[in-house]
Amino acid sequence: MTSTTTQQAAAVLALDPIRCDGRGLCHDAAPHLIELDEWGYPVLPGGTVRANIAKSDLAAARDATHACPVLALHLEKPPPPR
Amino acid sequence: MAGRLGLDTPSSLAAHRDQHGPLPTLPKRHGGSPGGLVDEVERAGLRGRGGGWFPTHLKLRAVVKSSHERGRLSRTRQPVVIGNAMEGEPASSKDEVLLAASPHLVLDGIQAAAQTVGATDAFLAVHRGSPSIGVLERALYERAAARVDDVPITLVTPPARYVSSEESALSHWVGDGIGTPVYPDRPFQRGAAGRPTLVQNAETLAHMALIARHGGSWYSTVGAASAPGTTLVTVGGGVARPGIVEVPTGTSVADILALCGGPTGPIRGYLTGGYGGGWVAGSGFDAVAWDPDSVRNAGGVIGASILWAVDETTCPLEEMARVAAWMAGESAGQCGPCMFGLPTVADDVRALALRQFDEPGMKQLRTRLGLITGRGGCKHPDGTARFVSTGLAAFDDEVALHLDGRCSVVGRRPVTDAHALPVPPVRLTAMDPDGRDFE
Ligand SMILES: Cc1cc2nc3c(=O)[nH]c(=O)nc-3n(C[C@H](O)[C@H](O)[C@H](O)COP(=O)(O)O)c2cc1C
Ligand code: SF4
Ligand code: SF4
Numbered sequence: 037m038t039s040t041t042t043q044q045a046a047a048v049l050a051l052d053p054i055r056c057d058g059r060g061l062c063h064d065a066a067p068h069l070i071e072l073d074e075w076g077y078p079v080l081p082g083g084t085v086r087a088n089i090a091k092s093d094l095a096a097a098r099d100a101t102h103a104c105p106v107l108a109l110h111l112e113k114p115p116p117p118r
Numbered sequence: 119m120a121g122r123l124g125l126d127t128p129s130s131l132a133a134h135r136d137q138h139g140p141l142p143t144l145p146k147r148h149g150g151s152p153g154g155l156v157d158e159v160e161r162a163g164l165r166g167r168g169g170g171w172f173p174t175h176l177k178l179r180a181v182v183k184s185s186h187e188r189g190r191l192s193r194t195r196q197p198v199v200i201g202n203a204m205e206g207e208p209a210s211s212k213d214e215v216l217l218a219a220s221p222h223l224v225l226d227g228i229q230a231a232a233q234t235v236g237a238t239d240a241f242l243a244v245h246r247g248s249p250s251i252g253v254l255e256r257a258l259y260e261r262a263a264a265r266v267d268d269v270p271i272t273l274v275t276p277p278a279r280y281v282s283s284e285e286s287a288l289s290h291w292v293g294d295g296i297g298t299p300v301y302p303d304r305p306f307q308r309g310a311a312g313r314p315t316l317v318q319n320a321e322t323l324a325h326m327a328l329i330a331r332h333g334g335s336w337y338s339t340v341g342a343a344s345a346p347g348t349t350l351v352t353v354g355g356g357v358a359r360p361g362i363v364e365v366p367t368g369t370s371v372a373d374i375l376a377l378c379g380g381p382t383g384p385i386r387g388y389l390t391g392g393y394g395g396g397w398v399a400g401s402g403f404d405a406v407a408w409d410p411d412s413v414r415n416a417g418g419v420i421g422a423s424i425l426w427a428v429d430e431t432t433c434p435l436e437e438m439a440r441v442a443a444w445m446a447g448e449s450a451g452q453c454g455p456c457m458f459g460l461p462t463v464a465d466d467v468r469a470l471a472l473r474q475f476d477e478p479g480m481k482q483l484r485t486r487l488g489l490i491t492g493r494g495g496c497k498h499p500d501g502t503a504r505f506v507s508t509g510l511a512a513f514d515d516e517v518a519l520h521l522d523g524r525c526s527v528v529g530r531r532p533v534t535d536a537h538a539l540p541v542p543p544v545r546l547t548a549m550d551p552d553g554r555d556f557e
Contacts, residue, residue, distance in 0.1 A: 053453040054301045054495040073489055074462075077454030084492040 391421020
């Protein structure tokens with residue numbers, strides 16, 4: 037699992053926890069980035085519903101968003117550097 | 119200090135006018151600038167009394183900005199105001215007591231807020247079956263007859279579910295008739311029917327009605343500098359006279375307890391803020407000042423201003439188990455870590471309270487508490503996790519005893535009703551499969 041500081045973030049991976057129905061396809065697509073909890077729901081790097089994604093993980097994060105059948109995952113622009 | 123919120127006054131419009139005078143004419147919202155009251159609210163330093171203690175002027179400004187962003191005020195961007203008197207916390211009755219004595223102060227506050235943000239619709243929400251419905255119907259009737267309100271105020275009664283009183287759920291219910299939390303839009307962005315929505319607690323609105331009359335400088339002459347004014351505290355558990363007291367923020371816990379006749383015995387710990395709040399150990403806490411920052415520095419959460427004392431006649435772990443089971447059943451069943459995580463955690467706490475638990479179980483429980491935090495569509499799982507984790511810390515001696523198959527309270531006199539935390543009927547599943555529970 038890779039987490040990264042705001043400065044290096046290339047994107048934010050955002051999960052809508054209400055939409056997500058826990059089939060775990062995102063984990064199958066990007067197992068090193070997204071873990072599953074004991075109930076089968078995705079745990080993003082950092083443990084919340086928004087994770088900063090480093091450039092090196094961007095492709096995996098994109099694969100995860102494409103794998104989700106209910107569009108519960110998407111990539112956002114990174115927060116502006118402070 | 120005499121109270122400001124008029125808890126000992128009759129509830130009629132005439133009595134209200136005698137005591138407070140009419141609501142002054144307020145400079146209304148104009149285009150992208152909020153009405154003049156927002157500056158007074160900022161000067162007052164008013165922070166919301168619904169649990170989060172968020173600065174009220176920031177919310178007022180955010181609603182105006184959001185509704186102005188797309189240029190002209192179209193019908194679909196006209197703001198909505200919702201007064202939140204749902205009182206979802208079972209151990210709280212401050213809003214009910216406030217509405218019984220001073221309904222017109224709360225309704226004036228809604229009116230003032232509506233004019234400040236330029237709202238065209240305003241609502242006051244109490245939970246279905248609430249004892250406040252009668253007094254509010256009467257008060258609204260009096261106001262209609264006297265033509266008091268520029269913006270009409272509608273009384274609404276969403277389901278009496280804990281998470282239905284969360285602000286996005288309340289907006290969802292007012293807009294679409296479904297009282298479940300919404301993600302990711304916040305009400306000020308897209309609330310009731312997609313319109314920018316201001317949700318304020320009933321007590322916050324009553325304070326606003328006073329600020330509208332007396333100004334922000336007057337308001338902040340009382341209370342802690344970081345959160346001025348007074349607060350309605352619900353005091354319960356091991357005290358001689360449980361009930362609601364109005365005190366300046368920053369009053370010591372000892373002084374608050376004294377107003378309620380003092381503790382009935384040695385206090386082992388306090389639940390602060392409610393079931394979405396936190397536990398603190400008893401020793402030393404009575405010296406703490408009752409304001410958001412001081413309570414947080416002491417390891418608690420002021421939340422909805424609930425102060426519940428647990429004395430030596432009550433097993434705190436049993437109390438935690440009963441509440442955790444209820445909180446689990448109050449999940450809206452929308453997010454995995456909430457609908458599956460909370461029952462798992464509640465089962466763990468129950469096993470601990472029953473002295474059927476062990477060290478590996480404790481370790482797993484702590485991991486689970488970390489895992490369910492920060493991953494829901496609303497803060498319900500976070501509040502529940504905090505309730506449990508702070509309790510395990512505050513009563514670590516009792517946890518150790520229970521892991522050893524013992525309990526410090528067994529054999530003493532049983533819990534009396536007055537000393538037991540109030541827990542409504544527990545739901546065993548998160549919601550009915552059709553979701554009708556929240557309509
Ligand atoms: C699970 C949950 C339950 C809540 N219940 C209440 C409630 O019963 N009454 C209330 O005023 N706020 C409640 N809140 C807080 C509201 O979401 C909201 O922040 C508040 O009404 C805003 O008013 P204020 O800024 O005046 O405090 C709850 C929040 C959560 C997460
Ligand atoms: S693929 Fe989508 S629905 Fe499935 S677990 Fe991942 S985020 Fe949730
Ligand atoms: S976290 Fe729980 S209560 Fe909150 S929206 Fe999700 S399922 Fe509903």
